[in-house]
Amino acid sequence: xxxxxxxxxxxxxxxxxxxxxxxxxxxxxxxxxxxxxxxxxxxxxxxxxxxxxxxxxxxxxxxxxxxxxxxxxxxxxxxxxxxxxxxxxxxxxxxxxxxxxxxxxxxxxxxxxxxxxxxxxxxxxxxxxxxxxxxxxxxxxxxxxxxxxxxxxxxxxxxxxxxxxxxxxxxxxxxxxxxxxxxxxxxxxxxxxxxxxxxxxxxxxxxxxxxxxxxxxxxxxxxxxxxxxxxxxxxxxxxxxxxxxxxxxxxxxxxxxxxxxxxxxxxxxxxxxxxxxxxxxxxxxxxxxxxxxxxxxxxxxxxxxxxxxxxxxxxxxxxxxxxxxxxxxxxxxxxxxxxxxxxxxxxxxxxxxxxxxxxxxxxxxxxxxxxxxxxxxxxxxxxxxxxxxxxxxxxxxxxxxxxxxxxxxxxxxxxxxxxxxxxxxxxxxxxxxxxxxxxxxxxxxxxxxxxxxxxxxxxxxxxxxxxxxxxxxxxxxxxxxxxxxxxxxxxxxxxxxxxxxxxxxxxxxxxxxxxxxxxxxxxxxxxxxxxxxxxxxxxxxxxxxxxxxxxxxxxxxxxxxxxxxxxxxxxxxxxxxxxxxxxxxxxxxxxxxxxxxxxxxxxxxxxxxxxxxxxxxxxxxxxxxxxxxxxxxxxxxxxxxxxxxxxxxxxxxxxxxxxxxxxxxxxxxxxxxxxxxxxxxxxxxxxxxxxxxxxxxxxxxxxxxxxxxxxxxxxxxxxxxxxxxxxxxxxxxxxxxxxxxxxxxxxxxxxxxxxxxxxxxxxxxxxxxxxxxxxxxxxxxxxxxxxxxxxxxxxxxxxxxxxxxxxxxxxxxxxxxx
Amino acid sequence: xxxxxxxxxxxxxxxxxxxxxxxxxxxxxxxxxxxxxxxxxxxxxxxxxxxxxxxxxxxxxxxxxxxxxxxxxxxxxxxxxxxxxxxxxxxxxxxxxx
Numbered sequence: 030x031x032x033x034x035x036x037x038x039x040x041x042x043x044x045x046x047x048x049x050x051x052x053x054x055x056x057x058x059x060x061x062x063x064x065x066x067x068x069x070x071x072x073x074x075x076x077x078x079x080x081x082x083x084x085x086x087x088x089x090x091x092x093x094x095x096x097x098x099x100x101x102x103x104x105x106x107x108x109x110x111x112x113x114x115x116x117x118x119x120x121x122x123x124x125x126x127x128x129x130x131x132x133x134x135x136x137x138x139x140x141x142x143x144x145x146x147x148x149x150x151x152x153x154x155x156x157x158x159x160x161x162x163x164x165x166x167x168x169x170x171x172x173x174x175x176x177x178x179x180x181x182x183x184x185x186x187x188x189x190x191x192x193x194x195x196x197x198x199x200x201x202x203x204x205x206x207x208x209x210x211x212x213x214x215x216x217x218x219x220x221x222x223x224x225x226x227x228x229x230x231x232x233x234x235x236x237x238x239x240x241x242x243x244x245x246x247x248x249x250x251x252x253x254x255x256x257x258x259x260x261x262x263x264x265x266x267x268x269x270x271x272x273x274x275x276x277x278x279x280x281x282x283x284x285x286x287x288x289x290x291x292x293x294x295x296x297x298x299x300x301x302x303x304x305x306x307x308x309x310x311x312x313x314x315x316x317x318x319x320x321x322x323x324x325x326x327x328x329x330x331x332x333x334x335x336x337x338x339x340x341x342x343x344x345x346x347x348x349x350x351x352x353x354x355x356x357x358x359x360x361x362x363x364x365x366x367x368x369x370x371x372x373x374x375x376x377x378x379x380x381x382x383x384x385x386x387x388x389x390x391x392x393x394x395x396x397x398x399x400x401x402x403x404x405x406x407x408x409x410x411x412x413x414x415x416x417x418x419x420x421x422x423x424x425x426x427x428x429x430x431x432x433x434x435x436x437x438x439x440x441x442x443x444x445x446x447x448x449x450x451x452x453x454x455x456x457x458x459x460x461x462x463x464x465x466x467x468x469x470x471x472x473x474x475x476x477x478x479x480x481x482x483x484x485x486x487x488x489x490x491x492x493x494x495x496x497x498x499x500x501x502x503x504x505x506x507x508x509x510x511x512x513x514x515x516x517x518x519x520x521x522x523x524x525x526x527x528x529x530x531x532x533x534x535x536x537x538x539x540x541x542x543x544x545x546x547x548x549x550x551x552x553x554x555x556x557x558x559x560x561x562x563x564x565x566x567x568x569x570x571x572x573x574x575x576x577x578x579x580x581x582x583x584x585x586x587x588x589x590x591x592x593x594x595x596x597x598x599x600x601x602x603x604x605x606x607x608x609x610x611x612x613x614x615x616x617x618x619x620x621x622x623x624x625x626x627x628x629x630x631x632x633x634x635x636x637x638x639x640x641x642x643x644x645x646x647x648x649x650x651x652x653x654x655x656x657x658x659x660x661x662x663x664x665x666x667x668x669x670x671x672x673x674x675x676x677x678x679x680x681x682x683x684x685x686x687x688x689x690x691x692x693x694x695x696x697x698x699x700x701x702x703x704x705x706x707x708x709x710x711x712x713x714x715x716x717x718x719x720x721x722x723x724x725x726x727x728x729x730x731x732x733x734x735x736x737x738x739x740x741x742x743x744x745x746x747x748x749x750x751x752x753x754x755x756x757x758x759x760x761x762x763x764x765x766x767x768x769x770x771x772x773x774x775x776x777x778x779x780x781x782x783x784x785x786x787x788x789x790x791x792x793x794x795x796x797x798x799x800x801x802x803x804x805x806x807x808x809x810x811x812x813x814x815x816x817x818x819x820x821x822x823x824x825x826x827x828x829x830x831x832x833x834x835x836x837x838x839x840x841x842x843x844x845x846x847x
Numbered sequence: 848x849x850x851x852x853x854x855x856x857x858x859x860x861x862x863x864x865x866x867x868x869x870x871x872x873x874x875x876x877x878x879x880x881x882x883x884x885x886x887x888x889x890x891x892x893x894x895x896x897x898x899x900x901x902x903x904x905x906x907x908x909x910x911x912x913x914x915x916x917x918x919x920x921x922x923x924x925x926x927x928x929x930x931x932x933x934x935x936x937x938x939x940x941x942x943x944x945x
Contacts, residue, residue, distance in 0.1 A: 421939055425932035426852040429925055433856075555934055628927060 130386035547619045551626050557597040561636045622657040627685045634689040642693045650705050653713045658682045662721040694730050699738045699748050706731050706755045716766045725786045732789035767805035784831040791838035799839045849936040854879040863918035883911030
């Protein structure tokens, strides 16, 4: 027979798709389990485990109250017409949820109870297997159908039932009117013939209210077995000795769930004894409304009777009164303390778990799906989450976080991997449960999620790319937008690409040096630079010998790099012919006159070869006069120093360009240095160049490099003669203006670079030249020494140190000036 | 996505946001999304006298569309990189338009 109209035939006995489905219009939720079992033998869900055996327990002669429960025959003439299409599935599902939630809560409250499961299963197959059913039924079975979309309406049953769930009202408390006499009579009647006694009735008259456990304590009591081993109670009852003041557990039973193991008779026994009394409502109070009907099996399966949970349920854990009696006062106290602790902890757990089970797995899944879809929408396609695409979309963030190395939350994760990370975390959390089934289901869950993401991505791809929709007859148009391509406020028709670049070309041909074309040049330099930097990133690993493919790849790569280098070089326009006495500056010099042109130099130098570097250096030296940082740096009459803008660009030049040049010069062969010095003398107005920081800097660079070469003994005699000649010309040219190369008066700003230059000159100079040098700058030296006496110590020593740079170069020291 | 990418780097920095209704709020940027909605913590409203109703607000979520300006900590902006990112973005846009 079937209790609720369940189809109790086993799946293997059932004909597929046969009429045996009964009122289940939805697919059988257990069928998946059975199928899984067929596939992966004992890994999956064993139907024997999941089958609760309810049908076997039921006797046909005890279904007398079915009519009461389900509103059957005698429900009255008006309801008699109620057909078999009653919503059994809904109500059954409620119970299934409750059972499942109870199980979860139980597992939460008794973390160590899991291993006990097996014991319980052995001892009492009937009650625990029901719980096992609910555990194994993951709730996701339906999702294995690709087209399944969960019912989006919030099921009222979900909220209603689960809110009631934490305190299922036990039968006893639903009938509070039962008088003491009634209870006693009932008990006497029961305790006589059979072995067991319904434990729930005990506290009502045996335990004094002051020893009642707080109701929440009962939350900690496992529900799969009786809290009170019946024989103790019976013994106690018969002797009439349940001493008051014996709360809690005897220390011999440390864990609550240890109780059933210790108590002799298997709960199975007990349960069978208990079914009848609960099924037969005493005093005819029972007139269960149909919704309450399905609750009944729950009570049957969970014998922990009201004593364990009802508001008037007391001492659920008294197991051995004798043991308690033998305790010493001390032990008892210790025990009481421990007990209180446990109660407190259980209460806490209860408080924390209040929200547990409010959402069904379907609800959670639905929400996760929404979140994942958002994620997919935000991250674009997961499919194109390769680093290149991420870099293109999120360049600044990716590079910035690499540079600053600040993994604040998770930034190194490319956006596309976000979803995967998220899924992994979910998996860990579920899998952390430790028990195998949970892990498995989490695993499946993840797979399903990934599939869902994939489906979502495919759906997004399949979606028409139309940006807007114009409905006929409507005045406006509807435009679609997403995170990546927000709705356009303006709809500007772009010119056809064939028309676009042409006018630009014409313009750039007009003049090489107007502002717009210079800026265009700079941008093309930058795009070439970025392309080269990209190439650098994608450099294939150096090929091993004999690996023809790798060599081929490498060759291709180098080819590309070379062509990019050529592109960069052309964009720099270094090789444009120099037009003497032209009013417009050379394109490369114009390039350098913009801050971003200056900033590009260090990056350019990384990607060009030595020959190109020397070309650039030569270009700069030849045009030293017309460089903006030299040309504009000459302070006008009556001005102490150049304007702020010019000073800024000088600083930028010193920071960005000079180090690159210096880096090259320090490796340059001596003849190039000689050549460059010759260029300075021949092509530029040395006296005005020397009055600027940049000009002096370049001269210092050349002079000190020559000195280093000489010190190292690398200079050939002939080269050195050439150098000395050039040097002498330079010295003679500069000598009259040496006093003027300092920036402004003594108290203005930084003159260190001048002293550096003087030191470089001094080292290379002959003794006679050194003397002339000293005479030329003697006033400034004395001034500085005098001035430094009025300065605070650290500033003074800095100024003196600068002077000393020069003094030491010619074999003197400021100390001597004392 | 350039702005999104950019603002993401400013998380946990103090920024000042001026809304289109002239309220200026300084606070720690906690997060930003692709709509440039902004979450601010430990906020402080400049000109609090004018907006006393905000005096007890400690954190807020600002819809991106109501922001007029975001004032940034200069030291946290890598200008060169931002220039390059802008060039890339422009190149991307140009590529998409075609």
